[in-house]
Amino acid sequence: MKGFGEFGLALESSEEHDKQIRPRKEVRETRLSDANETFEVTSSEEQEIHRGASSSSRRRQKYRHTRYQIQELENFFRETPNPDERERLELGRKLNLEANQVKFWFQNRRTHLKTQTDRHENKILREENDNLRLENIAMKEALRKTVCKNCGGPILQVDRSIHEGNLMIENARLKEELTRITSLIRQLSGRNSSSFATESSAASVGEARNPMEIIGLQMGNVAEKNLVSNDSPLILPPSRSEVGVVNADNMINVPEKTKYQDLASSAMDELMKLGHVDAPLWNRNMETGGETLNFNEYERSFPPLLGTKPLGFVSEASRATRVVSLRSLDLVEALLDANRWREMFVGMIGSSATLEVISDGAIGGSRNGVLQLMQAEIQLITPSVSARVVKFIRFSRQQADGLWAVVDLSVDTEGREGLMCRRLPSGCIMQDLPNGFSKVTWVEHTEYDEGPVEHNYRELVRSGVGFGAQKWICALLRHYEWLRALSSATTANNQLDQHTRSCLKGLARRMTSNFCAGVCLTGGQRWNLVSDAPARIMTRESMSSPPGTILSATISVWIPITHRRLFDLLLNKELRCMWDVLCNATGNVAHFPMSHDTNNPNSISLLSSENPVMIVQETTSDMTGSLIVYAPVDLPTISVMMNNGDTSGVGLLPCGLYIVPTGSEADGSMVTVGFQMSLQDLVTPNLITMDTINTVNNLVSRTVLGIKEIVRSSTTT
Secondary structure (H helix, E strand, C coil): CCCCHHHCCCCCCCCCCCCCCCCCCCCCCEEECCCCEEECECCHHHEECCCCCCHHHCEECCECCCHHHHHHHHHHHHHCCCCCHHHHHHHHHHHCCCHHHHHHHHHHHHHHHHHHHHHHHHHHHHHHHHHHHHHHHHHHHHHHCCECCCCCCECCCCCHHHHHHHHHHHHHHHHHHHHHHHHHHHHHCCCCHHHHHHHHHHHHHHCCCCHHHHHHHHCCCCCHHHHCCCCCCCCCCCCCCCCEEEECCEEECHHHHHHHHHHHHHHHHHHHHHHHCCCCCEEECCCCCCEEECHHHHHHHCCCCCCCCCCCEEEEEEEEEEEECCCHHHHHHHHHCHHHHHHHCCCCEEEEEEEEEEEECCCCCCCCCEEEEEEEEECCCCCCCCCEEEEEEEEEEEEECCEEEEEEEECCCCCCCCCCEEECCEEEEEEECHHHCEEEEEEEEEEEECCCCCHHHHHHHHCCCCCCHHHHHHHHHHHHHHHHHHHCCCCCCCCCCHHHHHHHHHHHHHHHHHHHHHHHCCCCCCCEEEECCCCEEEEEEECCCCCEEEEEEEEEEEECCCHHHHHHHHCCCCCHHHCCCCCCEEEEEEEEECCCCCCCCCEEEEEEECCCEEEEEEEEEECCEEEEEEEEEEHHHHHHHHCCCCCCCCCCCCEEEEEEECCCHHHCEEEEEEEEEEECCCCCHHHCCHHHHHHHHHHHHHHHHHHHHHHHHHHHC
8 A cells, every 4th residue: 555655644554454544644853964954755666564464563664865855856846845646656756766756755845844834933932922911911010009199099990881971972972962953053954044044143152262162063062952952053063174173182272373363473473584584694604505593693583483492403494596487376285285295305304294184275275374283204315313202283375466475383292201302483584586486485484302312413413404494495406307308308318208108207206105104114114123233134024015024124334525526426338337236237228317417416217137127326516415226127017118108016125325524524524224024924024034134234235335435435536
């Protein structure tokens, strides 16, 4: 009889041959060699069962595969774990094995691999369960020891189920009240419209002066006197613009709305003065071309809208003015749209959202008087400076015909723990000029905690180069130059039509956004720290393309050369092989300049490489910094893009470098190197090995050493 592999299904002989055959599993010991795993398999072809002998005298012969056979089987298993019958026959002829022997070897190998994987996953789950159990015990102990701040006694723990039951009862009661009010309104809808309007007006003046009564009415908690008879004045629920719900737990009530409107008006007045008053309020910065605020003069001229500056905070404020090819109202529309605002300043804004529209502005859809509550992550592309998370109001006002202003002011600064920065009156003033241009004056004023900022970046941030007005103006100019280049046939390379240019720009924009999110840890992605020396290595799970575990490695180093000079050296095709250790780009396939100025380095390119892929690369540079971002893209994606297809779902793993000046131009530059790569074989991010960490650190070190070698060679020649 034939055996069944490692589990050794043997024939049980007995005196009665018609008894049922019973299988018996025999687990063999696994022996590991240096490069291969050797399995002892009991082959039924070699078993001999001696008739007439007792069960204790049975003997079985074992077939041991040779090292060559095991190596060939392992190699085939890596490519095809489940071979079909034809493949098993061919492999058996090649290795002088029967088809069943090959079949049972693959069955045992798959079972062994699954057992190992299950054992490892079970170990991880047990460890996580133990950690959760310990955390639960610690939290219960902390709650047990909690004392009341007023009386010093223990805090009584309320039964959660009872609390939830009370909430459900109250919710049902409020729904019933709301139904009664709705029915009452429908009954009154047939009354004379003028009489109804008069009564409603009287109610709004007489009965609804108390803001808490308005909020109570919004939730269905109506005073009993308003439900007695139809002759009683009716209080109508306020509109959404009057009571703006941020979320289920935070409502903007009427006093807060009034407070925000007063703050917005005061902030707008301050912005207009900051935009039009020159010396002694502003000092000219000869290196950057912008202006910095004279804080002594500022404190004498303006009352503090947000109170005194928090202890340990420092101030940075700057102003810049440029002429931009757009109408003022177009910029107002973009600033009031959170998504368009983020796309306009890609790389500077990690995420943005409009939490609530407090005021819709003037009647007729005008943007004059729009007041919004917003939140954003404002970032500098380096792991050495944390992103600024700010919650603020944004207010737009038309000052005159063709003159608009938009101002921001932080509103979450009172009593907030962990406050890192607050945004004082900041924004822009836009004056229309002839021929579709506008004069834009940008003002940035921020107070922030300097403690978490690394020393190499402190001067950069204080001077306003990192987050200041000059940086916002340069990004604004670049955005509108790109829009003009997209619609212009004379600026772009003749190889690319308008739709292809648009697809390429969208791909590059998403690539740059992903790179910045990986460096700054913004955009809502959940990263896990793996190692922080010498490079910071993070991992996250990816459910989209590419699936698996995404690894990000970043490091910032000082280089003794100006950022403009270093940017030019890194773009030299002859020197790229010294620092590009991942993609190995070789030459240009297509080039898309994003400006009419031929000397402007802002562009998107398609590069060839030594691998069967192409490289999408975006480069930007201005006086505040230079950026090079690139990512490999497979040839089918390039074909889809060239044929006007959709590439929004293509997975990108960007790499890049961001270069900023440190203080003056003579002080050198800070360079941030960032990689992202996919570890598709990694089940969870927690399973990353030291070999992988060492390999990633080696790639980062080779890139940094290559940059330093380029700088050394350029200074000696």
